[in-house]
Amino acid sequence: MPLKKSSAFSATRLAADTFLVKETDDIYSENPHIYVKLVPLVNTILLIDTGCGGKSNEDVEITSLREFLETYEVEVNDGKALNSGGFMKYVVVTTHCHYDHILAIEQFQGSLILASSHSPSFLSKANIAEHSLCNSLGIKTPSYDPTLVPHNFSIHSPDHDKTLLDVQILHTPGHTPDEIALYDTTNNLLYVGDTLYEDAPIIFPKEGSIVVWLASMDFLISFVQSIPNGQVLLNAGHCTVNKPALDMLQSAKGFIVDVVEGKEKVVKRTMKRGEGTVEYRQMGGRFSLICPEKLVLDARKSL
Numbered sequence: 600m601p602l603k604k605s606s607a608f609s610a611t612r613l614a615a616d617t618f619l620v621k622e623t624d625d626i627y628s629e630n631p632h633i634y635v636k637l638v639p640l641v642n643t644i645l646l647i648d649t650g651c652g653g654k655s656n657e658d659v660e661i662t663s664l665r666e667f668l669e670t671y672e673v674e675v676n677d678g679k680a681l682n683s684g685g686f687m688k689y690v691v692v693t694t695h696c697h698y699d700h701i702l703a704i705e706q707f708q709g710s711l712i713l714a715s716s717h718s719p720s721f722l723s724k725a726n727i728a729e730h731s732l733c734n735s736l737g738i739k740t741p742s743y744d745p746t747l748v749p750h751n752f753s754i755h756s757p758d759h760d761k762t763l764l765d766v767q768i769l770h771t772p773g774h775t776p777d778e779i780a781l782y783d784t785t786n787n788l789l790y791v792g793d794t795l796y797e798d799a800p801i802i803f804p805k806e807g808s809i810v811v812w813l814a815s816m817d818f819l820i821s822f823v824q825s826i827p828n829g830q831v832l833l834n835a836g837h838c839t840v841n842k843p844a845l846d847m848l849q850s851a852k853g854f855i856v857d858v859v860e861g862k863e864k865v866v867k868r869t870m871k872r873g874e875g876t877v878e879y880r881q882m883g884g885r886f887s888l889i890c891p892e893k894l895v896l897d898a899r900k901s902l
């Protein structure tokens with residue numbers, strides 16, 4: 600048997616048809632999550648985000664996400680590659696345009712790529728280099744042409760009969776104007792991108808808004824409360840996997856409200872992209888926040 604190639608990615612199973620692919624040691628220390636749902640009945644593989652391009656601190660052989668998906672034998676998938684031979688067609692959804700979610704997207708050129716229609720100018724060709732943060736990192740901005748879809752959009756297979764995949768896109772601006780969540784109704788899984796996660800700072804760029812984020816959190820909380828059995832699990836763009844959604848949402852919101860109300864103290868001040876940036880850390884360390892101070896002050900004013 601040939602020796603298995605080393606890879607910048609690892610895969611674990613979250614549900615019968617759903618996998619987490621993680622970039623384990625990327626040079627940006629983002630460790631982004633890429634979620635994969637297989638729908639072989641309609642010959643479709645749904646990708647939620649594409650990670651930060653496979654540049655690893657380790658000397659690994661597989662650095663292409665697409666090569667990993669199509670060739671890397673995954674133990675928890677009965678030893679088969681997730682999209683063996685590349686036979687299933689891709690539908691790629693970006694939870695938002697930050698570099699650590701889009702750097703591998705050019706590998707899926709020609710596939711259906713979906714993004715939020717909430718703020719088309721935010722994703723425009725003129726703005727994407729700045730808004731993806733590629734500019735500030737001095738890296739090349741990937742070129743891609745997403746189809747912008749509305750709130751409550753139901754994702755379908757890319758073939759002509761457009762069979763629904765039972766996954767819905769929800770506009771949840773705040774982290775960025777184009778941030779979305781996805782809800783998989785078959786598995787009761789909620790994907791929230793970078794809106795929230797635990798054990799690492801929730802980060803807002805200067806284009807974000809805590810006021811808008813709080814409104815999106817209220818929407819997500821009532822969305823989860825409206826699910827008949829309520830047993831929704833939450834998956835984030837970093838760190839958090841398969842955690843009870845309602846508790847995650849309410850707890851993260853509670854922390855940010857404490858920050859806005861002045862109940863948490865600034866633990867660190869830095870400059871980031873020309874903005875005075877503050878950091879807060881909850882006692883016990885479950886939630887923390889890094890954002891331009893202006894966003895906290897704006898939210899305090901609007902309370």
Ligand SMILES: [Zn+2]
Pocket residue numbers: 695697774793
């Ligand atoms: Zn982000």
